[in-house]
Each structure stands twice: as C-alpha cells, then as structure tokens.
Amino acid sequence: DAGITQSPRYKITETGRQVTLMCHQTWSHSYMFWYRQDLGHGLRLIYYSAAADITDKGEVPDGYVVSRSKTENFPLTLESATRSQTSVYFCASRTGREQYFGPGTRLTVT
Amino acid sequence: GENVEQHPSTLSVQEGDSAVIKCTYSDSASNYFPWYKQELGKGPQLIIDIRSNVGEKKDQRIAVTLNKTAKHFSLHITETQPEDSAVYFCAASLGASYDKVIFGPGTSLSVIP
Numbered sequence: 001d002a003g004i005t006q007s008p009r010y011k012i013t014e015t016g017r018q019v020t021l022m023c024h025q026t027w028s029h030s031y032m033f034w035y036r037q038d039l040g041h042g043l044r045l046i047y048y049s050a051a052a053d054i055t056d057k058g059e060v061p062d063g064y065v066v067s068r069s070k071t072e073n074f075p076l077t078l079e080s081a082t083r084s085q086t087s088v089y090f091c092a093s094r095t096g097r098e099q100y101f102g103p104g105t106r107l108t109v110t
Numbered sequence: 111g112e113n114v115e116q117h118p119s120t121l122s123v124q125e126g127d128s129a130v131i132k133c134t135y136s137d138s139a140s141n142y143f144p145w146y147k148q149e150l151g152k153g154p155q156l157i158i159d160i161r162s163n164v165g166e167k168k169d170q171r172i173a174v175t176l177n178k179t180a181k182h183f184s185l186h187i188t189e190t191q192p193e194d195s196a197v198y199f200c201a202a203s204l205g206a207s208y209d210k211v212i213f214g215p216g217t218s219l220s221v222i223p
Contacts, residue, residue, distance in 0.1 A: 031209065042116075042199055042213040043154065050209070058210070059111075090153050097142065097208050101153030 003027070006091050006102040014110055019078045021105050023091030031094035032074040033058075034066065036087040037104070043090065049074055081109045112137040114202050116214030123190050124222050131217045133200035134182045142203035143176060143183050144211060149196045157198075158185070190221045 004025040013019050025032065030051050035043040035058075045058030047066040055066050063085060065077045078085055086109045092099040113136040123129045135143075141162035146154035160167045160174045160183065167174050171190075176183040187194055197218050201211040 035213075040119075040215055042114075042215040044213070045210060048210060059212070092153070097144065097159060098156045099144075099146075099154075099211075101155070103151075103153055 004091060004093055004100055004102040006089075006105050008105060009103065010106050012108045012110060013081050015082060016080050019081050019107065021076045021078075021089055021091075021107070023074045023076070023102060025072055025074075025093045025100075027093060027095065027100075028071055029093035029095045029100075030071070032068065033092040033094070033099065034064070034074070034076045035090045035092065036060065036085075037090060038087050046076065046089075078107075081107075083109050085109050112140060112202055112204050112212040114200060114212050114214040116200050116217055118217060119215065120218045120220075122220045122222060125190060125192060127190055129187045129190055129194070129219055129221075131185045131198055131200065131219070132182060133184070133202075133214050134180075135202040135212075136181065137202065137205065138178075138181065139205045140202040141206050142208040142211070143174070144201050144208075145172075145174060145185050146199045146201065146213075147196045148199065148216075154199055187219075190219075192221050192223050195219055195221045 007022045033048045034046040049055045049068045089105045091102040116133045144159035148154040173186045200214040204210040
C-alpha cells in the first residue's frame with residue numbers, strides 16, 4: 001500500500017526550463033493539494049483539486065500549472081522555472097478532515 | 111484572507127518537561143484548527159485537531175486549546191520525549207470549511223535527552 005508518492009524526489013533544473021513534478025495516490029481521495037515549503041513561510045498552498053477535472057488556485061499560484069485528468073494523479077508544472085521557485089514541494093490528498101502528505105520533492109533552480 | 115502566526119519559531123526543552131506552541135489567526139470565520147508534525151525528511155502528519163465548538167481536546171500527551179474570542183490556539187506537549195523533536199505546524203481553515211487550511215510558519219522543537 002504505497003499511499004501517496006511523489007517523483008522525482010530531487011530535481012535540479014535551469015532557469016527557463018519546464019519542469020513537471022508528479023504526484024500519485026492509491027486511495028482515490030477526491031481532494032488533492034500542492035504546497036511549497038520555504039523557511040519562515042511554512043507550507044503555502046499553490047493549487048488544489050476537489051475532483052478530476054476540477055482545480056483551483058491557492059495562495060501562491062503564479063508560475064505554476066496543474067491538471068487532473070485522473071483521480072489518482074495530480075501533476076504540477078513549472079512552465080518556465082525561476083530561481084524563486086527553488087523550494088521543497090509537497091503533494092497531499094484529503095479524506096475527511098485529515099490531509100495525507102507525500103515525502104516531498106526538493107527542487108533547485110539554478 | 112486568513113493569516114496564521116506561530117510562536118516561538120524554535121523551542122528547546124529538557125526531556126520530561128512540557129512544551130507549548132502558540133498560534134493566532136485572523137479570520138473569525140475559521141472553525142477548524144489542525145496541528146501537523148513534520149519529522150526530518152518527511153511530509154507533515156496530522157497529530158491532533160480541534161473544531162471551533164470545542165475549547166480543549168486531549169490525546170495522551172498532547173492537548174490543544176482554543177480561544178475563539180482572542181483568536182488564538184495552542185499545542186501542549188507534556189512529558190516530552192526525544193522522539194517529539196520535529197517541526198510543528200498549526201493551521202486554520204479558510205473560512206468555515208476545512209477544504210483548505212492556511213499553515214503557520216512552523217516551530218522547530220528540540221527535546222534534549
């Protein structure tokens with residue numbers, strides 16, 4: 001039972017490149033979320049999805065794109081990476097009140 | 111929109127002592143307040159939560175209190191153990207739904223054996 005997985009776990013990319021971070025959950029939870037974690041800011045919501053084909057912006061959506069064609073997958077794309085997007089990215093899914101987080105992807109933009 | 115503040119940012123306690131982390135929120139419509147624990151290299155994990163119709167909730171060594179009038183809530187850990195060392199995040203719902211929550215900046219707790 002894998003739960004929620006993220007790939008890759010580590011990524012280094014250059015400014016201007018497109019990067020896609022993958023998130024997969026095995027529970028069929030309706031809600032999924034993408035957060036970024038930066039020192040001093042905690043976890044900030046980028047985008048969330050209430051169901052397949054339903055997505056909405058969070059606190060810091062600029063520079064990011066999401067899609068959700070299947071319930072179990074919620075990829076996050078940085079269309080043109082910038083150094084300010086260097087961060088640790090967490091995907092989460094929710095059932096009831098509790099959010100279940102993946103292990104995170106550490107992204108470095110050089 | 112909702113703003114969640116959290117204090118202190120770092121906290122060191124001796125094993126066996128108590129630890130208290132305090133949070134404030136700005137949206138009076140918020141009605142759900144979870145606490146997450148993040149161990150090194152892992153994603154956050156829910157440890158306890160409280161709804162606005164409850165003033166206090168306890169689960170073994172951890173407890174959370176809520177003061178809706180003052181818009182602040184606190185996490186209390188008693189008889190701390192080294193495995194309690196982690197980063198703790200408070201959060202508040204965006205409005206009256208727990209579809210989305212806003213997280214505080216986190217508190218790094220170190221329990222010294």
